[in-house]
Amino acid sequence: MMAAPDSLQGAPLRIGVVGLGRLGKRHAQNLAYRVRGATLAAVCSPLDEELAWARGALPAPREYRDYAALLDDRDVDAVWLVTPSALHAQQIVDALRAGKHVFCEKPLSLDLAECERVLGEAQRQPHLQATIGFMRRFDPSYRDAYDKIHAGLIGRPFMVRSQTCDQNDPDGFFVRFAPSSGGIFLDCTVHDIDVARWLLGKPKAKRVYAAGTVALHDGLREFGDVDNGVAICEFENGGLAMFYASRTMAHGNDTGSEVIGTAGAMAIGRNPRVNRVEIADRHGIRNECTPTFFDRFEDAFLHEAQAFVAAVKQGPGGEQGGATLADALEATRIGSALRRSLETGQAVTL
Amino acid sequence: MMAAPDSLQGAPLRIGVVGLGRLGKRHAQNLAYRVRGATLAAVCSPLDEELAWARGALPAPREYRDYAALLDDRDVDAVWLVTPSALHAQQIVDALRAGKHVFCEKPLSLDLAECERVLGEAQRQPHLQATIGFMRRFDPSYRDAYDKIHAGLIGRPFMVRSQTCDQNDPDGFFVRFAPSSGGIFLDCTVHDIDVARWLLGKPKAKRVYAAGTVALHDGLREFGDVDNGVAICEFENGGLAMFYASRTMAHGNDTGSEVIGTAGAMAIGRNPRVNRVEIADRHGIRNECTPTFFDRFEDAFLHEAQAFVAAVKQGPGGEQGGATLADALEATRIGSALRRSLETGQAVTL
Amino acid sequence: MMAAPDSLQGAPLRIGVVGLGRLGKRHAQNLAYRVRGATLAAVCSPLDEELAWARGALPAPREYRDYAALLDDRDVDAVWLVTPSALHAQQIVDALRAGKHVFCEKPLSLDLAECERVLGEAQRQPHLQATIGFMRRFDPSYRDAYDKIHAGLIGRPFMVRSQTCDQNDPDGFFVRFAPSSGGIFLDCTVHDIDVARWLLGKPKAKRVYAAGTVALHDGLREFGDVDNGVAICEFENGGLAMFYASRTMAHGNDTGSEVIGTAGAMAIGRNPRVNRVEIADRHGIRNECTPTFFDRFEDAFLHEAQAFVAAVKQGPGGEQGGATLADALEATRIGSALRRSLETGQAVTL
Amino acid sequence: MMAAPDSLQGAPLRIGVVGLGRLGKRHAQNLAYRVRGATLAAVCSPLDEELAWARGALPAPREYRDYAALLDDRDVDAVWLVTPSALHAQQIVDALRAGKHVFCEKPLSLDLAECERVLGEAQRQPHLQATIGFMRRFDPSYRDAYDKIHAGLIGRPFMVRSQTCDQNDPDGFFVRFAPSSGGIFLDCTVHDIDVARWLLGKPKAKRVYAAGTVALHDGLREFGDVDNGVAICEFENGGLAMFYASRTMAHGNDTGSEVIGTAGAMAIGRNPRVNRVEIADRHGIRNECTPTFFDRFEDAFLHEAQAFVAAVKQGPGGEQGGATLADALEATRIGSALRRSLETGQAVTL
Structure with a gap:
């Protein structure tokens, strides 16, 4: 400043x-x-x-x-x-x-x-x-990773693993929101899709596959939605992405990404520490976690x-x-394909 | 003793x-x-x-x-x-x-x-x-996680993420071994398949999807193999698994798993520390990593x-x-299906 | 907000x-x-x-x-x-x-x-x-620890370990500043003194001992100062504190504290991570560190x-x-006693 | 093998x-x-x-x-x-x-x-x-640190911080053992004294200071012993050591050391993880700790x-x-001086 x-x-x-x-x-x-x-x-x-x-x-x-x-x-x-x-x-x-x-x-x-x-x-x-x-592109840690990748620190990045995992909300707000949210992939995974494309050089997707399960919120079934979803996305430039989205974490909002390159890898937010405090007591040594994306991405x-x-x-x-807008369109395009894959059990070619 | x-x-x-x-x-x-x-x-x-x-x-x-x-x-x-x-x-x-x-x-x-x-x-x-x-079932950390799951610590386990990632071998031994290894999923991911089934109650797989890329070892292409592979496996009991196998890690053998349940999660081997030493110098604070599975699983x-x-x-x-033997057969069955999925680009139903 | x-x-x-x-x-x-x-x-x-x-x-x-x-x-x-x-x-x-x-x-x-x-x-x-x-009292992590202590999380706190460790400045600004800084304990350790008193219930000190060494900056010797100093402080309420101050860290500003109580302990800032990025490469797995107190305590x-x-x-x-002002006076009183102890090699009773 | x-x-x-x-x-x-x-x-x-x-x-x-x-x-x-x-x-x-x-x-x-x-x-x-x-000299992590120091990784080592912290034993075995144990410094800190000398090139001590407190086990007072003790040791070669010994840890046996050199530092056993498992639940993310020195030093x-x-x-x-035997004599010599310092409240010159 x-x-x-x-x-x-x-x-x-x-x-x-x-x-x-x-x-x-x-x-x-x-x-x-x-x-x-x-x-x-x-x-x-x-x-x-x-x-x-x-x-x-x-x-x-x-x-x-x-x-x-x-x-x-x-x-x-x-x-x-x-x-x-x-x-x-x-x-x-x-x-x-x-x-x-x-x-x-x-x-x-x-x-x-x-x-x-x-x-x-x-x-x-x-x-x-x-x-x-x-x-997420403006979170200081994501930005640092992005800059280091561009400086060549991990060689050629070829894979991203990224997740958006919310702490379980027993009230199930998102269940009521399910009819209009577009489902877990369009609501949550779009962020991971954008992160993956951003870190891998903005490639276009060529094929995706998705699966999911309802772990806690049965109310999602009537909308064809899940509370835990996983996906693979293959890009035209040979890049790969794996995604995980969850609504049912016990420990907090656990949102992060990993980028793997030919000479190294970087993890962003692997342990979603809420701050710099570590507690040692009869349960072991622990840190508390960011409760929501709102806390996690305050700076972003x-x-x-x-x-x-x-x-x-x-x-x-x-x-x-x-x-x-073009990035956002591509995120929607991939997220929609993930939803279709979840519905059909088939890989979807874009 | x-x-x-x-x-x-x-x-x-x-x-x-x-x-x-x-x-x-x-x-x-x-x-x-x-x-x-x-x-x-x-x-x-x-x-x-x-x-x-x-x-x-x-x-x-x-x-x-x-x-x-x-x-x-x-x-x-x-x-x-x-x-x-x-x-x-x-x-x-x-x-x-x-x-x-x-x-x-x-x-x-x-x-x-x-x-x-x-x-x-x-x-x-x-x-x-x-x-x-x-x-891996006999590694003390995997065993501890297994026991804690059975004691109910994380509620009902419904998902496993597991990986077998070897340090890159510039000599490419595994490339020469490729014709007989069965490919990355049958050679490496079988371990993760077995771990996932063991931790999720020995379910049978119903559908799998796999993808991969050649990051460094072009010699694999002629065998239809990859040096980095990812996969999703859906089980009959509703369980899910995500797998990652790599031959190209820069930092060591990074082999571990994560189990996610309705009341918590456990990670086994998230940071493959070689020992209890942390080094602080101008590069930051770091630990060295287990070089090979041989070191990582000595106790196992x-x-x-x-x-x-x-x-x-x-x-x-x-x-x-x-x-x-039945577990091993199921691991081969799933690993073979992953290979077929990699070859065809289609989900494979078992 | x-x-x-x-x-x-x-x-x-x-x-x-x-x-x-x-x-x-x-x-x-x-x-x-x-x-x-x-x-x-x-x-x-x-x-x-x-x-x-x-x-x-x-x-x-x-x-x-x-x-x-x-x-x-x-x-x-x-x-x-x-x-x-x-x-x-x-x-x-x-x-x-x-x-x-x-x-x-x-x-x-x-x-x-x-x-x-x-x-x-x-x-x-x-x-x-x-x-x-x-x-430091306003750093969110210190504040969280303070609140948890007051809520009884670690029982009765009876000991603080606290350090102020700066990254080495090859230019040695602080050497030129030595004549007026009051020495390492009055310049750096006053922060730790205040933290210890704040976390232990504002006790008065009864006896201190200090020692030090010149690791890199020989120019300090003529001022009776050191670039690495350690100290023990005993408080009237039975509380204990250990302090460490350094001007010569290789990895960054490593400033943190630990509070030990009868039912648990808390560490604040044990690893001075600069952000949420972890890098995995041939050196192992590492995080970079906060370069200066200015970065570390931006929020504070x-x-x-x-x-x-x-x-x-x-x-x-x-x-x-x-x-x-009374807290500041007590910090100066203790810091001055530390300096005297360093000079004399004797414990100083306050 | x-x-x-x-x-x-x-x-x-x-x-x-x-x-x-x-x-x-x-x-x-x-x-x-x-x-x-x-x-x-x-x-x-x-x-x-x-x-x-x-x-x-x-x-x-x-x-x-x-x-x-x-x-x-x-x-x-x-x-x-x-x-x-x-x-x-x-x-x-x-x-x-x-x-x-x-x-x-x-x-x-x-x-x-x-x-x-x-x-x-x-x-x-x-x-x-x-x-x-x-x-401890034979613990693989201590040995690795020793070897790295000798290879020059952290420059000239000039300071050691070392601790022997036992999990609290509510039965207070060590209280009954107090009359013959020699007190906390001769019973526990001797290990840290030996580690410090071993890592700093086997210097002789020139002056020590110790302090302590009884946090939980009042029965120790009649023997002049404490359940938490801290100490500073200055060596003839300019090296410094800080020691901490505790009988009252809530989280386990937390025994480790830190070596600080002119070009870096190393911590050994900073978090006394019992294994490679991390648990994520509503308390945050945690690892369990080694319960006793017996578990911690099995390999050693x-x-x-x-x-x-x-x-x-x-x-x-x-x-x-x-x-x-000469090392052991020096450890006893320093430990005895620490005990004397605790008793007198004065620094003890050796």
């Missing part, structure tokens, strides 16, 4: 955050207080309590209940979508048509045609930044916001690092 | 070791000096230098160059086969017909019909012990020999813990 | 940062952008380049070259001293006399009489907050600023958690 | 084990079954049950109830003393006078004059091997026996690695 680079000088980027749920609140506070070169100009939510929260916790942004009204605000340069997944695609299209840069939480859409429709619109607005929030959400602002200020062609 | 239990009292089990390569030497020394209730009565090898070694390092066992002659020795109760894989099946059959108990290194056979032929012979000799050497080979002797002394129906 | 608690509502605390070196810059940025309920109202530095930096990186605070002028600014409620150690005592006294709350980086003073003079002044201004910056500096502001807003008698 | 080296050829060393308590049993079994070049020729114990155990568990050694009778046995080349500490010195003298090599468990004697008397006798019998059982006891036999076969001047 030295003097801001030139690219962050000049008028701040005026951002409107749309959706103020738990994650929306975090994004809003980061943008309001911790992202140089940005101003939180507006918030948008249909819920009274969320707007009331904004009044107390944020530096007086303009308030909107209606997304269209926000888009009409000429003093908003970019929108930050933290809304239900089913709204993402159309909201991105609307924002681009209104001439605004867009950051949107993942997923772009569970529907490939929708994804492509958004890409089409974005191609007509090449001067606008559109980024999907795969925040901030850095992703800082990177987005820097990317807008650099303009088209800049090196920003976030997931593009 | 307190006073020997009753079952180890009485006349010692007289064992003949067949094959005195590196692993045969270790077995012979364990049986000669470290297994209570057993005597190393004979050795058999066609090679002068191996017999010469035996004369210097072992307590004067009888020497044979010919396996048939060893089987004729009435003062040998059991044979210990550490011979080339292609000989295993017939040598086991011959031993059983000669009325001798048999311990045989894995694999039983790469050919399913051969496996079944051996099982048929063993069923005709139910008073004889026949064990295949899946030594001993305990497996002790368990075999105890099992013979307990007689049929005893609880001995080693892999049965 | 939910809605601000009541205590942080109302007019912001207006703070003036004095000294804009590396650490001063960090404090200024934290106060400017990341501490709710505070405003960075002014900065003070005699150096052009530091003031120039402030103009670019901070939100337009008033600028002063002269400390007295800052104290005259009626719109400054608190001063934040990040100045050379020799100035601390008088600057605190001046601030208190000017009616301003004070945060001051450690040490309070290397001179016990000076420490007591400051305490005397503070007692005359009981409505003003005066805190010394022992930031922020939380300490937040706690100070909260403490001022709560008013006298609040539970703020930072080190009081 | 390849062919035995020449030095182990020839007639086996005929050993008589004296004392068959828990540790004596282990030594006897190692010597009987696992040490090449040695024969367990005789055992000596005044207790019926120990001799009965020997009959069942050992290969028919000659039995003696009386030490003098064993010394008269001309077919015993060496005695292996696992007897009460108070007997060690005289038993060693008697053995040497009887022309027998001696291995004796630590300590040589708690009395310095006694130690010197034994050394005097040994100097009159330079052709006889006399070794004191500081087994074996290797120490092998080294003793090799040393005898090499003859005087050989490089054997075990602690000499």
Whole structure:
């Protein structure tokens, strides 16, 4: 945090955050207080309590209940979508048509045609930044691994093992969410898919296979979903990936990745330590674990916001690092194929 | 090592070791000096230098160059086969017909019909012990995990992740061995298959999928083999397994497993530490790793020999813990299906 | 970061940062952008380049070259001293006399009489907050350990082992700094002294012993200083502490503590991992380490600023958690005794 | 375990084990079954049950109830003393006078004059091997660290931190043992003293300081002993050591050391993992710990026996690695000084 680079000088980027749920609140506070070169100009939510929260916790942004009204605000340069997944695609299209840069939480859409429709619109607005929030790319440990790989530390990377494992929620929120989540692979594994492609040089997938089991949450069966899923993905460049997603971990959110190369390997987050404390007692020696992805990726959400602002200020062609719409489409494409493989018991060729 | 239990009292089990390569030497020394209730009565090898070694390092066992002659020795109760894989099946059959108990290194056979032929012979000799050497079951850490699972520590185990990863051998011995090894899944992953079935309650497999890549050893391509392979195995009881096998690790032999249950998980050998030393220098803090499976499983080979002797002394129906011929057949069955899946790019239903 | 608690509502605390070196810059940025309920109202530095930096990186605070002028600014409620150690005592006294709350980086003073003079002044201004910056108390891991101890997790804590070990600086800055640093125990170990007292219930010391060696930096000898020092401290309540301070670590800043109780123990920062990456290559498996205390305690500096502001807003008698002037005096008292013990080779009774 | 080296050829060393308590049993079994070049020729114990155990568990050694009778046995080349500490010195003298090599468990004697008397006798019998059982030198991890230090991996080693921490025994056996144990430093820390000297080049101590506390076992107070003791030892060569001994650990036997050098450091046994299993459950991620030194140093006891036999076969001047009588005397000298420092609260100059 030295003097801001030139690219962050000049008028701040005026951002409107749309959706103020738990994650929306975090994004809003980061943008309001911790992202140089940005101003939180507006918030948008249909819920009274969320707007009331904004009044107390944020530096007086303009308030909107209606997304269209926000888009009409000429003093908003970019929108930050933290809304239900089913709204993402159309909201991105609307924002681009209104001439605004867009950051949107993942997923772009569970529907490939929708994804492509958004890409089409974005191609007509090449001067606008559109980024999907795969925040792991901005976690300092993932970033360090990425940089070391690019410096050649492990030779040629040819395989990624990656997992998204949530602590078991006995209330089973995600069971109620199952009808619209797209299933475990589109809801969780998309992150691992993006990580694998990012670390392996953005290859396209050629074939996938998936399997799964219901360990604890029988309610998932009626939706054809599982609470533990595994998958293999083969890429066109010869790269391989193995994925694991779980909703039933006992010890916490255990989310991490491993990259294997011809001269070494790196593991990111192998033990999801919550901090630097080790406890020694009659049970042995232990560390506690990060309870949720929200705790695990606290820094990543901030850095992703800082990177987005820097990317807008650099303009088209800049090196920003976030997931593009094309990356998000590929993640959906692979995630959908995993779901189909789970349903059919057959490998799916893309 | 307190006073020997009753079952180890009485006349010692007289064992003949067949094959005195590196692993045969270790077995012979364990049986000669470290297994209570057993005597190393004979050795058999066609090679002068191996017999010469035996004369210097072992307590004067009888020497044979010919396996048939060893089987004729009435003062040998059991044979210990550490011979080339292609000989295993017939040598086991011959031993059983000669009325001798048999311990045989894995694999039983790469050919399913051969496996079944051996099982048929063993069923005709139910008073004889026949064990295949899946030594991981006797590693103290695997054994501890097994016991804890059976005590309910992690609830119902439903998934195993297991890997056999060798340090890269630039000389590529295994490339020359490829024509007869059966490929990476039958050569390496059989261990993981056996571990997964053992930890999940010995289920039968219903479907498998495999993929692989050649990272370093192009010479494997002509045999349809890979130097890094991944696989998914679904079991009839709903259990899942993921496997990884590699010939190209930079850091050592990294062989371990993870068992995931409804109330917890256990990892065995996650960091393959060679000992208890940690080094702190300008590269950070590090531990060195076990170079080969031979070092990693030194204790397991001993305990497996002790368990075999105890099992013979307990007689049929005893609880001995080693892999049965039926276990070995199932490992070959699954390993063969993985190979077929690798070749075809399709899931294989068993 | 939910809605601000009541205590942080109302007019912001207006703070003036004095000294804009590396650490001063960090404090200024934290106060400017990341501490709710505070405003960075002014900065003070005699150096052009530091003031120039402030103009670019901070939100337009008033600028002063002269400390007295800052104290005259009626719109400054608190001063934040990040100045050379020799100035601390008088600057605190001046601030208190000017009616301003004070945060001051450690040490309070290397001179016990000076420490007591400051305490005397503070007692005359009981409505003003005066805190010394022992930031480890605000590191999330130290804080977690503290809370767990208070919840009884390890029974009665009776011993602390604590260390401050810097990566070797071949340039030997600290050798040139030796004449005024007070030596390794007053410069480094004061942190460990404060940690030990904080975790053991703020006992007074009754006897100390220290020893040391010069491993690499012979230039220290002329000042009677060492680059590696060890010490034992016995407290009046029966508690024990062992300290280690080093200037010559090869692997990074390795700063941590261990608390031992009658029912368990806790280690804080045993392996100073820089992040969540593990590298596996021909050297084994390793993690990189935090290079400096500045990296290691980044979060702690922020939380300490937040706690100070909260403490001022709560008013006298609040539970703020930072080190009081009395704590700082006791740290100096013990540190001075350690130095004397090092010089004499005798235990020193306090 | 390849062919035995020449030095182990020839007639086996005929050993008589004296004392068959828990540790004596282990030594006897190692010597009987696992040490090449040695024969367990005789055992000596005044207790019926120990001799009965020997009959069942050992290969028919000659039995003696009386030490003098064993010394008269001309077919015993060496005695292996696992007897009460108070007997060690005289038993060693008697053995040497009887022309027998001696291995004796630590300590040589708690009395310095006694130690010197034994050394005097040994100097009159330079052709006889006399070794004191500081087994840590033979633990594979300690040995690896020693070798790496000698290869220069950490530059010049200048400091050792070492600890002997036993799991708390609620029965307080060691309290009843306190009158004769010599106190925590002579009973436990002697091991750390020997380790420190061994790793730092066998320096002599010049000054020590010790302190301690009674955390749980009040019964120790009447003997002037403590259940947690800390100490600093300064060596003539500028080396430093810090020691910690505890009887009250909750998590197991936590015995290890750290060596710090000018170019790096090594930790041996920092986390006393009992095996390679990690458990992940609602308490976090943990490993269990070695319960006792007996489990922790199982390998070391074996290797120490092998080294003793090799040393005898090499003859005087050989490089054997075990602690000499002079090493043991120095350990007693330092341990006694630590006890005196604990009693007086003063540093003790040697």
